[in-house]
Amino acid sequence: xxxxxxxxxxxxxxxxxxxxxxxxxxxxxxxxxxxxxxxxxxxxxxxxxxxxxxxxxxxxxxxxxxxxxxxxxxxxxxxxxxxxxxxxxxxxxxxxxxxxxxxxxxxxxxxxxxxxxxxxxxxxxxxxxxxxxxxxxxxxxxxxxxxxxxxxxxxxxxxxxxxxxxxxxxxxxxxxxxxxxxx
Amino acid sequence: xxxxxxxxxxxxxxxxxxxxxxxxxxxxxxxxxxxxxxxxxxxxxxxxxxxxxxxxxxxxxxxxxxxxxxxxxxxxxxxxxxxxxxxxxxxxxxxxxxxxxxxxxxxxxxxxxxxxxxxxxxxxxxxxxxxxxxxxxxxxxxxxxxxxxxxxxxxxxxxxxxxxxxxxxxxxxxxxxxxxxxxxxxxxxxx
Numbered sequence: 080x081x082x083x084x085x086x087x088x089x090x091x092x093x094x095x096x097x098x099x100x101x102x103x104x105x106x107x108x109x110x111x112x113x114x115x116x117x118x119x120x121x122x123x124x125x126x127x128x129x130x131x132x133x134x135x136x137x138x139x140x141x142x143x144x145x146x147x148x149x150x151x152x153x154x155x156x157x158x159x160x161x162x163x164x165x166x167x168x169x170x171x172x173x174x175x176x177x178x179x180x181x182x183x184x185x186x187x188x189x190x191x192x193x194x195x196x197x198x199x200x201x202x203x204x205x206x207x208x209x210x211x212x213x214x215x216x217x218x219x220x221x222x223x224x225x226x227x228x229x230x231x232x233x234x235x236x237x238x239x240x241x242x243x244x245x246x247x248x249x250x251x252x253x254x255x256x257x258x259x260x261x262x
Numbered sequence: 263x264x265x266x267x268x269x270x271x272x273x274x275x276x277x278x279x280x281x282x283x284x285x286x287x288x289x290x291x292x293x294x295x296x297x298x299x300x301x302x303x304x305x306x307x308x309x310x311x312x313x314x315x316x317x318x319x320x321x322x323x324x325x326x327x328x329x330x331x332x333x334x335x336x337x338x339x340x341x342x343x344x345x346x347x348x349x350x351x352x353x354x355x356x357x358x359x360x361x362x363x364x365x366x367x368x369x370x371x372x373x374x375x376x377x378x379x380x381x382x383x384x385x386x387x388x389x390x391x392x393x394x395x396x397x398x399x400x401x402x403x404x405x406x407x408x409x410x411x412x413x414x415x416x417x418x419x420x421x422x423x424x425x426x427x428x429x430x431x432x433x434x435x436x437x438x439x440x441x442x443x444x445x446x447x448x449x450x451x452x453x
Binding site: 111112117118121126128160 | 319
């Protein structure tokens with residue numbers, strides 16, 4: 080009975096020792112012989128990453144106020160998650176990150192749309208600071224230098240009503256920032 | 263084996279398998295030493311066989327795992343180099359090394375479920391190296407020479423070769439996020 084009790088205590092102590100010292104090394108060492116063999120374990124963790132490339136500046140020149148202005152561009156979004164999923168958040172350079180262009184104190188609003196595939200002239204409207212989720216990339220390369228050359232569409236629009244409020248021969252400027260995150 | 267001659271003794275001592283023989287020349291022995299030498303003459307033949315030539319035995323030791331951890335920058339190569347002990351008791355101290363991975367056909371690949379990521383293996387017959395000769399799976403790299411004088415490098419050089427594991431940025435950046443694991447087996451043969 081005493082021996083059995085000691086055996087159980089020893090086993091428990093051994094378990095505690097293993098837990099205390101963490102995972103033992105898996106490397107094995109060779110012995111002296113006609114040949115000798117050893118082995119090691121190798122491990123690496125690849126974190127979630129995304130990349131947005133292929134962006135181009137947008138310029139509307141000599142825009143007819145009676146016709147809505149629209150510019151669509153193909154961009155590359157790469158995601159290395161298991162689903163290749165991502166979300167996108169846009170912010171403008173207006174007050175409260177609004178999507179507005181400015182010329183001095185004069186402002187004009189524009190809209191931003193996003194499509195999860197390239198070649199689109201319309202997409203889902205974005206609200207400033209609000210992530211559009213559930214998107215999936217088809218990129219096989221971080222910068223689309225191989226495989227698909229682009230994976231999404233960014234569309235910027237200025238409606239006629241807003242164009243008609245702009246002063247002629249005046250340049251309005253602003254900046255749109257896009258943040259892509261993995262999903 | 264010890265041979266004693268009068269007050270002076272020349273001795274060739276074989277310390278057993280895994281250690282190169284070394285000579286004790288002209289060691290002057292006191293009477294007590296002569297008695298000890300005589301005792302050794304009686305005992306050593308039973309304790310250790312003399313090595314008149316190389317045993318052609320090899321050993322690899324001092325291997326460590328290669329945990330890369332989280333690869334923060336997917337745009338650069340990740341390199342892990344380690345010094346190891348390769349001992350070769352041959353006439354030239356020569357050896358060859360063959361590496362085998364756990365990928366299909368012994369290829370050098372780590373796995374995360376069904377996904378895999380390739381890695382490179384390089385070898386240098388000197389220590390402290392961050393690059394070496396590229397190994398191909400299952401193909402011996404011949405013509406290597408060891409500087410080790412003890413089978414586990416417990417005497418003489420502490421190590422004698424470098425093993426370099428490289429995760430190329432091209433492989434890292436094209437891999438799906440996750441934890442990848444695998445193992446590498448190294449086989450040493452005498453030359």
